[in-house]
Amino acid sequence: MIPTVLASVTSTYLAYLTVTVGGPLLVVAALARYRGGLRTPVDALGVGVLMVIAFSYTFAWDGYLIERGVWWYGEGVVTARVSGIPIGELAFFLLQTALTGLWLYVIDPSPDPSRPTAVRSRPVGLLSIVGLELAGLVLFYTSSGYYLGYILLWGMPIVGFLWVLGGPLIWRLRRPVALAILVPTVYLWIVDRVAIGLGLWTISPTHSTGFQVFGLPVEEMAFFLLTNVLVVFGLVLYQWVVARTDRHDLVEGFRGLVPRGGVGKPPGEE
Numbered sequence: 001m002i003p004t005v006l007a008s009v010t011s012t013y014l015a016y017l018t019v020t021v022g023g024p025l026l027v028v029a030a031l032a033r034y035r036g037g038l039r040t041p042v043d044a045l046g047v048g049v050l051m052v053i054a055f056s057y058t059f060a061w062d063g064y065l066i067e068r069g070v071w072w073y074g075e076g077v078v079t080a081r082v083s084g085i086p087i088g089e090l091a092f093f094l095l096q097t098a099l100t101g102l103w104l105y106v107i108d109p110s111p112d113p114s115r116p117t118a119v120r121s122r123p124v125g126l127l128s129i130v131g132l133e134l135a136g137l138v139l140f141y142t143s144s145g146y147y148l149g150y151i152l153l154w155g156m157p158i159v160g161f162l163w164v165l166g167g168p169l170i171w172r173l174r175r176p177v178a179l180a181i182l183v184p185t186v187y188l189w190i191v192d193r194v195a196i197g198l199g200l201w202t203i204s205p206t207h208s209t210g211f212q213v214f215g216l217p218v219e220e221m222a223f224f225l226l227t228n229v230l231v232v233f234g235l236v237l238y239q240w241v242v243a244r245t246d247r248h249d250l251v252e253g254f255r256g257l258v259p260r261g262g263v264g265k266p267p268g269e270e
Contacts, residue, residue: 013077013088013200020191021095028102037108037239046238047101050231054097055090061154062089070147070207074199096224100184100231109176111169111236113243115256122167122259129160146207147219155226162233165257169240170233180232181225188224189216196220 032038063085065071078086136152139145163170170177193216195201203217211218237257245253 012079013073013086014079014091016195016198016200017088017092017095020194021092021099021188024187025095025099025102028099028106032102032105036106037110038102038105042242043105043239046235046242047098047105049238050101050234051094051097053234054227054231055093057158058093059083059085059090061150062093065147065150068207069204070150071201071203073201077200096184096188096227097231100180100228101235103184104180104232104235107176107180109173109180109236109239111173111240111243113240113247113256116168116172122163125163125167125171126160129156129163132156133160143206144209147204148209148222151219151223151226155230158230159226159233162230162237164259166233166237166240170236173236177232177236181228185224185228188228189221192216192220192224 029038038044063083066084073086078088080087082090132152133156136149136156139149140153142149193214196203196217197215203219208217208219213221241253241257244256
């Protein structure tokens with residue numbers, strides 16, 4: 001019985017994701033609804049909007065990497081494709097975003113709607129992001145660094161944009177933010193490592209560095225970490241805008257995202 005169930009779960013990419021990501025997603029959604037911060041349709045809207053953005057931003061990038069042969073899939077594990085991308089992969093864009101976003105609501109950081117006072121986190125963080133972007137540019141023009149470089153070139157500009165908007169806020173919430181990022185990232189590392197071991201997909205040795213941690217390529221580790229950073233940063237800023245809108249109005253909610261030379265009013269002055 002058990003071997004039959006395992007064979008069914010690993011028979012296709014889509015079946016594997018349904019069990020390993022779809023199942024935990026239902027659990028996390030229930031926790032977010034009854035014990036966390038998913039209280040209103042506005043909260044759910046934030047996750048939905050991020051799912052649409054993640055799908056749109058990743059679609060062409062992912063399809064290009066598949067076309068270049070940066071990774072490929074096992075025999076018979078792809079049930080159908082859209083523009084060369086397996087439907088399981090398309091589903092994963094949505095599933096990962098929902099899983100990480102709802103996990104943030106389980107943690108429920110509840111951002112303070114006041115603007116953080118000026119901190120050095122914004123320029124220091126931005127310099128780090130620029131450094132990673134430049135490293136990605138260098139890696140992109142090498143054969144073995146191509147995949148890792150393309151990940152950094154694709155993702156770091158958005159991280160930089162979100163950091164410019166909300167670096168002080170994210171830094172103020174750094175502990176729950178780190179927890180929101182790391183838990184789903186480590187889980188997805190495990191899911192990905194098992195899938196590679198089962199032969200569901202293979203990372204090209206030509207376009208990857210060959211560095212691995214417990215058999216998981218560092219490129220895959222970087223991808224899941226970076227994408228979860230994008231989800232959590234984006235949703236934290238969304239929560240903050242909603243909180244500011246509730247306290248003030250919609251205009252002031254969005255105005256809070258505009259940096260004031262890195263300076264905000266002390267809590268309680270807005």
